[in-house]
Amino acid sequence: MKxxxxxxxxxxxxxPELKKRLKTLMKDMELEKNFALKALYxxxxxxxxxxxxxxxxxxxx
Numbered sequence: 001m002k003x004x005x006x007x008x009x010x011x012x013x014x015x016p017e018l019k020k021r022l023k024t025l026m027k028d029m030e031l032e033k034n035f036a037l038k039a040l041y042x043x044x045x046x047x048x049x050x051x052x053x054x055x056x057x058x059x060x061x
Contacts (some may be wrong), residue, residue: 001045001052003038007058007059008037008038008040009037011024013046015054018044018051021044022040025040036058040050041055
């Protein structure tokens with residue numbers, strides 16, 4: 001699986017919990033949105049993360 005910014009943005013926009021976590025990451029860690037998206041990808045999507053199947057389903061659209 002490969003990180004794609006546009007897919008992550010779509011996934012975050014469709015999931016209120018991820019949107020909340022993204023804002024928290026940006027604020028608490030003082031990260032720019034692009035870096036926060038990558039951090040969220042690695043923590044919530046990869047390695048059988050809770051949003052892995054939702055991320056993969058975006059390929060089907």
